[in-house]
Amino acid sequence: MVILRQTPALLVSDRVRRRALVMGFPGLALALVLMGCSARTGPSWKVFPLSRRSPHDGLAVVSQPDGFGLHLFLETDTSDPERCEPRWFPDAARLFNGNGTAPFSAGLAPRDEFFAVVRRKEVRAALQNELKALCAQRAPQARWQWTDPPTQASEVIPVLLPAYEGEDLLTDPAEEQQREKALLGES
Incomplete structure (x- = not known):
């Protein structure tokens, strides 16, 4: 006493x-x-912007206990100058220290985790806000159009990159060596 x-x-x-x-x-x-011992053990489901290179190009989602989660990379499709819409990359980075003062990401998280995260209402709302702001920054004259993120592997559309042109390709090393010898006068 x-x-x-x-x-x-x-x-x-x-x-x-x-x-x-x-x-x-x-x-x-x-x-x-x-x-x-009565501390919460589940995920906090905290959602906040976490930029990569410019404002609004990343979103952090704490989906596991102890601050682990996903760092979603946000991109826009501005191939049509009249329209700006999200371009979905289901390969998110692993988020560390999401509940702390200096969150960071590294490596890749499983795609199934991405699909589970984007099904949540609060995550979709944050995605819409950040992507709309990113579109306004990158293509202010374009009309914003929301498209839903993929929620399963069969819905993922691979990003088609432009084909390489002939001048972009490397030459055959044997041919290059023959040209060097010809220029130097060696046979």
Whole structure:
């Protein structure tokens, strides 16, 4: 009883204090340990902008306990100058320290995790806000058009990149060596 009265910093309820007095010091220690174990163990589902290179081009989603989650890379499709819409990349980076002061990402997260995250209403709302702002930044004259993200592997549309032109390709090393020898006068 003397210990409880001497330490006012311990904010112990009357009920816990009475039980501790009945059970003695071991009871008090057990009560304090159990009160400290009541922390939430599930994910916080915190969603916040986390830029990569420019504002609005990344979104962090804390989908696991201890601040782990996904760092979604946001891109826009401005191939049509009249329209700006999202370009979906289901290969998100792994988010670390999402509940801390300096979140960062590295590596890749499984695609199934991306699909599960984009099914959540609050994540979609944040995606719409960030992508709309990204479109306004990249193509202010274009009309914003929302397209839903893929929620399963069969809905993923691979991004078609422009084909390489002949001048972009490397020459055959053997041919290049023959040209060098011809220029230097070696046979």
